[in-house]
Amino acid sequence: MKKISSRLDSIKPSATLAFTQKAADLKSQGLDIVAFSAGEPDFETPLHIVNAAKKALDDGLTRYTPVTGTIALKTAVAQSSSDCRKVPCDTKQVIIGVGAKHVLYNYFMAVLDEGDEVIIPSPYWVSYPDQVCLAGGTPVFVETRPEDNWTLTAEQLEKAVTPKTKVVLINSPSNPTGGVAPKAILEKLVDKALELDLLIISDEIYRDIIYDGVEFHSPLTLAKEKKENVFVVDGVSKTFAMTGWRIGWGIGDPAIISAMGKIQGQSTSNATSIAQAASVIAVTKSMDFLDDWNSQYVERRDIMIERLNAMDGVTCRTPQGAFYVFPNVEPLVKKLGKDKNDVDLATWLLEEALVATVPGTPFGAPGYLRLSYATSKELINKGLDRIEEALKKL
Numbered sequence: 005m006k007k008i009s010s011r012l013d014s015i016k017p018s019a020t021l022a023f024t025q026k027a028a029d030l031k032s033q034g035l036d037i038v039a040f041s042a043g044e045p046d047f048e049t050p051l052h053i054v055n056a057a058k059k060a061l062d063d064g065l066t067r068y069t070p071v072t073g074t075i076a077l078k079t080a081v082a083q084s085s086s087d088c089r090k091v092p093c094d095t096k097q098v099i100i101g102v103g104a105k106h107v108l109y110n111y112f113m114a115v116l117d118e119g120d121e122v123i124i125p126s127p128y129w130v131s132y133p134d135q136v137c138l139a140g141g142t143p144v145f146v147e148t149r150p151e152d153n154w155t156l157t158a159e160q161l162e163k164a165v166t167p168k169t170k171v172v173l174i175n176s177p178s179n180p181t182g183g184v185a186p187k188a189i190l191e192k193l194v195d196k197a198l199e200l201d202l203l204i205i206s207d208e209i210y211r212d213i214i215y216d217g218v219e220f221h222s223p224l225t226l227a228k229e230k231k232e233n234v235f236v237v238d239g240v241s242k243t244f245a246m247t248g249w250r251i252g253w254g255i256g257d258p259a260i261i262s263a264m265g266k267i268q269g270q271s272t273s274n275a276t277s278i279a280q281a282a283s284v285i286a287v288t289k290s291m292d293f294l295d296d297w298n299s300q301y302v303e304r305r306d307i308m309i310e311r312l313n314a315m316d317g318v319t320c321r322t323p324q325g326a327f328y329v330f331p332n333v334e335p336l337v338k339k340l341g342k343d344k345n346d347v348d349l350a351t352w353l354l355e356e357a358l359v360a361t362v363p364g365t366p367f368g369a370p371g372y373l374r375l376s377y378a379t380s381k382e383l384i385n386k387g388l389d390r391i392e393e394a395l396k397k398l
């Protein structure tokens with residue numbers, strides 16, 4: 005008997021989680037690993053948010069909440085989205101889920117029929133293709149250009165569209181590239197997608213982590229018509245350093261929200277009541293701490309970029325969002341040996357230099373590595389010293 009469903013035959017485990025876990029396991033064995041693999045802020049959740057969770061416990065907010073989230077959190081999210089995206093939003097357009105990852109998954113489950121195609125610009129975050137497959141859809145990858153800040157263009161979209169295309173995915177600022185979609189390219193892309201009557205899913209989880217005076221543009225704001233075809237995904241994980249709290253949300257067409265609610269009602273029910281209460285405070289109170297965090301991210305990014313580019317065989321663009329750099333390391337892969345690839349290089353760096361990175365292949369970009377700079381300057385310098393030293397042996 006085949007115990008495991010064939011649905012999982014083509015599904016891969018999350019590579020980002022796997023590499024992060026590998027680094028953590030080696031650390032727990034006593035190895036002094038420098039980890040550039042984790043995709044989460046190293047800052048503590050701000051104290052006023054932690055205190056709100058404690059208060060929620062004291063106030064007895066320990067029961068089920070409505071399946072799609074508390075009115076308080078939906079109201080807070082609707083208000084903050086109206087303010088920042090300049091598009092009026094009410095609570096019927098909001099669903100609260102167990103992290104943005106859960107919201108993305110439920111969206112694909114809600115909108116895709118067997119064989120529907122989802123256009124995923126590559127490089128892409130590792131979970132998108134597998135989530136689409138789990139929902140019965142077919143991911144269609146379109147390679148973007150670094151010089152477009154890795155943004156899909158309207159022309160590329162038009163070429164990739166077939167009668168089966170239903171959704172196009174946009175993720176700016178991007179994981180893994182850190183690229184922020186330039187307004188001019190994004191606006192044309194949104195126009196084209198809506199002209200073709202596609203749905204747009206916009207993963208905006210890194211919206212607030214953006215540098216060098218660059219502005220964030222949401223496809224929801226840019227859409228001149230059919231705004232109901234745009235679905236925004238966001239959450240507290242990255243902006244507020246709350247990855248473990250598992251709160252994310254979706255904003256979009258009430259018909260899609262209601263379908264996703266049906267899925268949640270038969271699977272997870274509500275996201276944790278206490279985390280929802282604390283997230284109300286996160287979303288509604290001052291976000292002053294972000295200026296300091298973002299200036300620390302910039303300093304760290306600059307050290308990484310300068311030092312990586314000084315290494316033979318490494319070329320790295322300066323990204324303006326998220327907390328990742330995504331260097332091209334093809335010459336190093338070649339040096340490593342015939343038939344070697346970026347996964348071998350990441351493994352070699354972990355064993356030889358005790359530095360954890362994530363290879364580009366699971367992001368759809370062979371020949372690249374992803375390094376997170378959500379860690380201290382000391383550790384960044386220590387890790388890069390080690391990489392430099394190890395590369396002398398290649």
Ligand code: PMP
Binds near residue numbers: 129252
């Ligand atoms: N989208 C992207 C691009 C991400 O990097 C992450 C990070 N895990 C998520 C969604 C999911 O975030 P979470 O589930 O922690 O809200």
Ligand code: GLU
Binds near residue numbers: 021044105130131
């Ligand atoms: N999004 C983060 C990353 O890319 C966290 C891990 C995950 O959920 O995939 O590393």
